[in-house]
Amino acid sequence: MDFTLPEELVELLARIDAFIEREIKPLEQRDDNIRFFDHRREDARTDWERGGLPTREWEALLGEARRLADAAGFYRYPFPKEYGGMEGTNLGMAVIREHLAAKGLGLHNDLQNEHSIVGNNVGLMLMLAYGSEAQKAEWVNDLAEGRRGFAFGITEPEHGSDATYMETAAVRDGDGWVINGEKTWNTGVHVADHDLIFARTSGEPGDGVGITAFLVPTDAPGFKVEEYLWTFNMPTDHAHISLTEVRVPDEAIFGAEGRGLQVVQHFFNENRIRQAASSLGAAQFCVNEAVAYAGERKPFGKPLSANQAIQFPLVELQTQCEMLRALIHKTAWQMDAGGPFSVSKEVSMCNYWANRLCCEAADRAMQVHGGLGYSRHKPFEHIYRHHRRYRITEGAEEIQMRRVAGYMFGFMKQRAPKGVAE
Template sequence: MSEGTSSSIESSFIESSFIESEERRELRASVAKLAQRYNYVDYVLPRARRGEPLTELWNEAGKLGFLGVNLPEEYGGGGAGIYELALVQEELAAHGAGLLLVVVSPAICGTIIGKYGTAAQKEQWLPGLADGSKIMAFGITEADAGSNSHQITTTARRDGDDWILRGNKIYISGVDQADAVLIVARTEDAKTGKLRPALFIVPTDAENFQRTQMDMDIIEPDHQFMLFLDDVRLPADALVGEPDAALMQLFAGLNPERILGAAMAVGMGRYAIDAAVKYANERSVWKTAIGAHQGISHPLAQVKIELELAKLMMRKAAVLYDSGDDFGAAEAANMAKYAAAEASIKALDQAIQTHGGAGLTEEYGLAAMLGAARIARVAPVSREMILNFVSQHSLGLPKSY
C-alpha cells in the first residue's frame, strides 16, 4: 500500500469517526426532534410500566426512514451504514426512547438478509424492515447452550424439498411484535454426521411454532419469550444463504448487534448525565447549587469522560464494519459494547446518587432505567465473554474455554 493510499484511508477514518458530516448532524437533529416528542418520562416509561410496546414511536420512526437507514436504497432503505443506524439508536436512547428491536430487526436480520438472502427474500422482507411495517426477531440463545452458540441443539432436517425444525429458544425479544423470527438451527452433514449452523426465516404464525412470555423483573416495553419448535415445516426458500455457511453469515449480524447495543447504552448514559446535571444545577441545599460541590461534580465529570471514550470506540467499530474490515470491527464492536455498558450503568448509578432520595422515585424513573441498562452487561454477550475474546484475539493469550 502506498503512502498516499494509507494517508487517504487514515484521513477518511478520522473524518468518519471524529468529525461528522453535515448530513449526519442533520440526521441526529431529526431523530432528536422525534425522540423529544416520545420522551422517557411522558411516553416510554408509562408504556413500559404497562408492558406495552412503543408502537407509535416505531411506526413514526419507520415512516421517517430512520429504521431502515442502513438498508439498500433499492429496497426502500437509506443506503447508508451501521454508523447511521447506531446514530439513530443513540439519539433515541439519549431521550430515553431507545428501541430494542432496532438492534434486532434492521441491524441483525436486515443486514443478514441484505448480504446473504435470495432476491425473493430481499424483495419480501427488506422494504418492510426498512419502513417498520414488518418486524423480524432473532432466535439464537438456548437454555443449555448459553454463550456457547456452537452447542445449540435446534435442528433442521430435510423432508423432500421442505425443512423440518425442532428445538427450543430462550430470551428472544419482541416475538409478539414480529412477523417472523430468524432462527439459528443446525443441519446434519450426511457424510460426516456433524451438525452445521444454518439460518431460517420462521413466520410467527407457522404451525407448531409456539411462544411463551417470560416473567422478567425489569421494567421494559419489550417482552422476552421462550420458543418451542415442534417439527415446524418450512419451504425450501426459508433457508437464508447456504446451509453450511451460516457461521460467517451469523457474524455478519452479530457485529452490528454489538454496535447497536453499545449505541443504546451510550444514549442511556447521556440521558442519565443530562438528568443529573439538570438536577445538580437546580437543587440548592447549602446556599449554592449542589453541582458546585466536587462530591457531585467530579463523579459526573468522570462518567462523562468514560462515556465519551465508549462513544469513540462505538464509532470506530461502525466505521470499520461499514468499510468491510470484519476482524477489526469484531474487536472494536466487542470493546465498544463492553465500555458502553459499564459507562451507562455507572452514569445511571451516579445520576441516582446525585438526585438522592428523589433518584429512587417514580417521578424521575432513573431506577427503572438502571435495571434496563444493566441488561447490557449480560446481553447480547456477557462482559466475561468479551474479556475472553480480547484476551485471546487481541492479546494472543491461550483460549480459556
C-alpha cells in the first residue's frame, strides 16, 4: 500500500499556496478587508438592518476572490475539462479542502458560506448528472462561471432528517404542476433566482420513491421568503420559505419524476466527504495553534507546554486527526473508484467524527489560550460556532451513526426506504 499523495496533487498545493500569497493575501489586506476576518468579522459580515443577511460588501469581496482564482485556473479544479476544469478527483478535493482549512480564517477559504478559491460547486455537479439537455444549455455555463446558482429546498419545519416524510406536495395540473408546502434552512435563496424544491408527487409518507425535484423560480407567484433564521454564527442566509399554489411546467422537473431522493443522496455523499475534510483541516489548525501558543506562554516561569495537562489532551486530538485523515483519504479514493454510493458507511463515519473532532479541537484551543482564546481576537470561537452546525446540518451525527449501524448489523437495506439508492 502506498499512502503517498500523487505528485501532481502536491505540486498543485504548492501552486495554490503561491497564488494565495501573491493575489489573495494582498486583497485581504486592502481597504480594511481584514475586518471580515479579525475580531470585527461577525459585525462586518452581517447586515443587521436586512434581517441578518450577509452584507453586500462581504459577498462582493468573496466574488472578487473567486474571479481571481478562476482566472488563475484553480477555481474549477473539480469541473470537467470541457467547462475549464481539471477533472479533479474526490481524493484531490478532500486533500485541498483540508489543506486550505488548516490555514485558518482567510479570504482563501471561508467555510461559513462554502467560499473557497477551489470551488465546491454542488449545483454544477448535479446539473451535469441530472439536468435535462435544455436545463444544461440554460444553466451549465452560468453555474461554472458563478453568475447564477440555485438554492436547495429539502428540509421542512416539521421534517428534518426524515426526508421521506416531507409534506410539501406537487399535483399535476395539465402540462404542469402545482406545488404547496414549506421549506426551511433554505440556504442562499437571497441571491438565487431558482430553488430546487423537493416535493411528493406520488406514494406514501416514508416511501423513497414518489419524491420529485423541481427547479422553481424564486419570483414565481406564491413563492415567499417568510424569514431568515438567525443562527449561532451570523450572518444568516438560511431562509424559511412557503409555496402557495406555485405553478411550474413539466420542464421544471430535475432528474426523473419520483426519483428526487437519488439527487439528494448524490449531493450528500460527495459533499459530506469534502465537508469532513474541511472540518479536519480546521481541527488541525486549532491543534497547531494551541501547540505553538503553549510553547510561547510562560505562566509561573515555565512554558505551558511543560505541563502534561496541556500535552495529553493535544496528543489525543493530534492522534485523532491522523487517524481521521487516513480514513478520509481512503474513503475519497474508494469513492473515485466506485462512485458516490459505494462508500455510504465510510462517508458517515468520516463526517460525524470530523465535525465532532473540530468542535473538540476548537474548545481545547480556547482552553489553552485562556481568556484570549475565548475572545474574538482569536478565531477559535468562530470555528467552534460555525462547525457546531455540521453536527446537525450535514445529517445529525445520530443519523450518521444510525446509518453506519445499519450496515454493520445488516438491517440497512431491509429498513431503507424503498427506491433509495444505498
